[in-house]
Amino acid sequence: MAQRIARRLPELSPAHRQIADWVLAHPLHAATMPIDELAATVGVSVATANRFARALDFEGYAQFRAALVLGFETTLAPVEKLRSKLERSAKVADVFAGTLSDVERNLALTRQSLDPLTCERAVEAVLKAQRVYIVGFGSSSWLGGLLQHGLDPYRGEVHLLATREGATYAAKVLSRARPGDLLVAIAFPRYLTDTVLLARLARDAGASVLALTDRVASPLAPLADLALYAQADSQYFASSEASVLALVEALASAVAHRARNSVQAATRLAESVLPWLHGAGAPARTEVALPSPRKARTLKKAIP
Known part of the structure; x- marks a missing residue:
């Protein structure tokens, strides 16, 4: 789009140049705006905005915006889905029901797509690795934390690399990765470049890569030795x-089932957290008798 505007720039009117400058400065925003909103933002008429699109050899503004969106398809997909949903009225209860139906469909498709041999190899890779690193950013960082929480009782050396220090900390840790180590990389739309780069770094260091992602076309898939896919479509996100x-x-769960001494590990975990569990082995409460009002006044006078 920038090249097309540059080619036509000498022929553009001052108003059209004004639109062009704004579009080049805010391409993502422009890709999401209907023609009346763009015109009002730039300070031109709707007709001028439409003529601007035709000056760039588009049939009209709709075609111009469609071409602009192409550069941001992945980024704008949630925006366009949300716009489409909001154009149709729905009760709150309908949104709840629709979302839960989407989750059910995603779970069914995820279950159908699981390959038994890949599942077996993924569990074996986790259990046999010298060290397991887990990386994912954005919402995937929370999922990575839950995976670490699930794996930690059944094998040592499980490192979550998503910290406040960000990707630089992960890169520093992965610089020590060696053959025999495993990186579990988690990325879903919109895929973050940091996760992809770190997966490549781990692979180049000789570590194995297990990808948790959504499809074969994911940028993680070609970098992974193994991949488990989860259908993750959403109407709003x-x-x-x-x-x-x-x-x-x-x-x-599969790692817990296959790990040696998993019952002993679960028992040790239960014993270690016992003092912090409410109503489960906590010390008995000691009732403290309060002094009578008269005695309390006497004590108050006695204290300087």
Whole structure:
């Protein structure tokens, strides 16, 4: 789009140049705006905005905006889905029901797509790795934390690399990765470049890569030795985390089932957290008798 505008720039009127400058400065915003909103924002008429699109050899503004969206398809997909949903009225209860139906469909498709051999190899990779690193950013960082929580009792050396320090901390840790280590990389639309780069870094260091992602076309898939896929379509968001969470729990459960001495590990975990569990082994409460009002006044006078 920038090249097309540059080619036509000498022929554009001052008003059209004004629109062009704004579009080049705010391409993502322009890709989401209907023609009347763009015209009002730039301070021109709707007709001028339409003529601007035709000056760039488009049939009209709709075609211009469609071409602009192409550069941001992945980024704008949730915006366009939300816009489409909001154009149709719905009761709150309908939104609840629709979302839960989407989750059910995602879970069913995720279950159908699971390959038994890949599941077996994924669990074996987790259990046999010298060290397991987990990386994911954005909402995937929370899912990574839950995976670490599930794996930690059953094998040592499980490191979550999503911290406040961000990707630089993960890169620093992964610089020590070696053959025999495993990186579990989690990424769903909208895929974050940091996760993809770190997966490549781990692979180049000789570590194995297990990807938790949504499809074969994911940028993580070609970097992974193994991949588990979760259907994550959402009507309102870039992706739905519910089916991904189920996949994370399924992987951790399979590791717990296959790990040696898993019962002993679960017992040690239960014993270690026992003092912090309400109503389960907490010390008995000691009742303290309060002084009578008269005695309390006497004590108050006695205290300087």
